Amino acid sequence: MNKKLKLTRHSPEEEAQIQRGIDSDPETFIPSDEQFAKMKPLGRPRLESPKVQLTVRYDADIVEAFKATGEGWQTRMNNALREWLQTHRAA
Structure with missing residues (x-):
């Protein structure tokens, strides 16, 4: 169901009443x-x-393997890439 919401603004009198309420609140x-x-x-x-x-695309089995390790899988994937960079020369 795709209903359009109709937004209405407060009248200047309503805004003034709201502001008076705010101004009278000791807190x-x-x-x-x-x-x-x-x-x-x-x-x-x-x-x-x-x-x-x-945005990057990985093979589904790679992503699933990391996701299977639970929460924090993206950090572990980042760490795995960092570890690879320590032992390989980036092209």
Whole structure:
């Protein structure tokens, strides 16, 4: 079933009512520009050498063999390629 959703915006009066509710909440904290600038970002810190996302095709039996080893199979596949590079010269 492919229904189109109709989005409606709040009227200016509704927006004002919502804002009054926010302003009257004693737990609402709106940081100053200075406080905001000092806040630390959420999430993981950036890696010094982040991984590169790419699309690659492997034979199905190779992928299944790694997947069969359970969670973390992509890391093990990466490690196997790294190990190969240590013993072979890349062309």
